[in-house]
Amino acid sequence: MDKQSDPRASGAPDPRASGATPLVELKDIRIAFGGVQAVDGVSLDLYPGEVVGLLGHNGAGKSTLIKILSGAYKADSGEIWINGEKASIHSPRDARRYNIETIYQTLALADNLDAASNLFLGREIVTRMGFVDDAKQEAETRKIMARLNPNFRKLSEPVSALSGGQRQSVAIARAVYFNARILIMDEPTAALGVHETAMVADLIKELKAQGLGIFLISHDTREMMELCDRVSVMKNGQLVGTERVEDVTEDDILSMIIMGKNPKRDAA
């Protein structure tokens, strides 16, 4: 993990005010599937040590937007800037090269492989002979899982034999194992129990303190208010607005989600 912690990590009132370069800038991103304009001119930014929440109704375009950043989809138009430089992300491999790690809503696990093989998929540990070092991978998996889900024991079974929450733990472990600088979490706690959810919340705070930038998607407004620095709301592919959590109430966010506008801003 990236041990060098960022001075702006916590406590700084607004990283944007300090004139720092954003870790990520999404500029006027658009993508359509057939006739559906899934993402319609959305711009977002993310600073080191910051958690930006993405909210919106089902089908608002949240997953599609972050999949453009993670290289799963290619935007029809718009630009991605990383560390103040224009980035070209055409595949998940490109995204990994920019240290972008993603927990997909669908988890993206190969059901027939065990937890360790999934964790290291595409980045296997190999021996000097070039063979996959399964024992080493399993040992590493054991270490990281001990931090995320200490009850996790089914290391050598295919992940199809795991519960929804255990599968989610594997997906989270995969994203945090590889020194991510930018972490995308699409509903990471959807299948988790109370205890495991709390552990993920702690993990998010820890990673944030280490200076990672995190995009977090969730439908749990309260959780978002607690974990995020800013929240962005999407509706029908468009960005309704981005607010600092201390400037808004949960109700404001709900009305942004439902009505597509911020009542306070409109009143002002």
Place this chain on the structure above:
Amino acid sequence: MSDTDTVPNAAPSGQRPADKAPARSFLNQLELDLRLLGMVGAFIIVCVVFNVLTDGRFLTPRNIFNLSIQTVSVAIMATGMVFIIVTRHIDLSVGALLATASAVMAMMQTRWLPDMMGLPLGHAALPWLSILAGLITGAVIGAFQGWLVGYLTIPAFIVTLGGLLIWRNVGWYITSGQTIGPLDETFQAFGGINGTLGAQWSWIAGLLAAVVAVLALWSARRNKIGHGFRVKPIWAEAVVMAIIVGAILGFVAILNAYEIPSRVLARDFAARGAEMPEGFTASYGIPYSVLLLIAVAVVMTVIARKTRLGRYIFATGGNPDAAELSGINTRLLTVKVFAIMGTLVAISAVVASARLTNHSNDIGTLDELRVIAAAVIGGTALSGGIGTIYGAILGALIMQSLQSGMAMVGVDAPLQNMVVGTVLVAAVLIDIIYRRRVGGK
């Protein structure tokens, strides 16, 4: 495996009291693959039943020798078909591609090289240059079909159905429809009966294989212990080793028990201008073709289990989207998988044409069905992501045993095919039921 996976660090290194150990059955302790046991069991039943029906003619060294060399060609291709089916594709063109590769190799050694490059018939380089040409042909055609599937996204079923018609007739054009032969003598050595190790070398090879197997098991165990993982009890390890060593040496002993008929020996002596000593005997031993199959099996198993390529093949079969999102180039992977299949088809073409001692146009006909059936009987799931190399080889062996056994018993050819068809469907049904019981996919 259940949640007994981790050893508590505090566990004493000495013997654990028996009553504290979790209740694990004898078979469980051996950690043998249940599916493998099932297939071996099925194979043994088939052998015993036919042995009874043929009054002991089925399990003679001679018949086991023949069974081995008849299985090789299909078994080699079946290992490649595992990768194809695991990645959720199919290859219907293997029989036809075998004919094309065989035609290329036959023409190389009898016409093209002698006529165009002036190498005389019988020249030592002929068989090797021919095999090289055959392997390149198989790999290139396989890669091309893989490119059509992976990059142009034409379903493999269609690409290889087209290939089934195309490559058989390409083979026909290469030879103008003629049977080409006899093939080079060295080349023929890959066919089976014309190329064997003899008793002494067979024993050496068998012992070597046994040592390698034991060392491999031992180093795997050491590696596990090194990482603090639970290992099976030492006696269970010893039992598994004993079974493997016994199987290897038993197989060698059986093949060595098949003696070369004395008239053949006498002819050999006569050819060398010598007199055969009274009472001289010699055994065939392990055929080169069987060694080739073993080599292919080892390499393919290592690829499947120990290399990134293999990991990506299985990941892609399990969840293509996840593989893609993990940065795996699944299109290129498809090309590689089909290229491997094509190469293995060419190796099988060497064995098949060498066994017949010539190339004929109908070589490999219906092999696509035998190969797919072998892989599927061997536990390869058509839904993708699941399959083993040893399973496919056992599948090929079971099918060949059924076919040869029925022929020996005197079952009519049409009925033979009906039985094989039934077995294929039943095997898949049993596999589905087994997986439902064991859980998972």
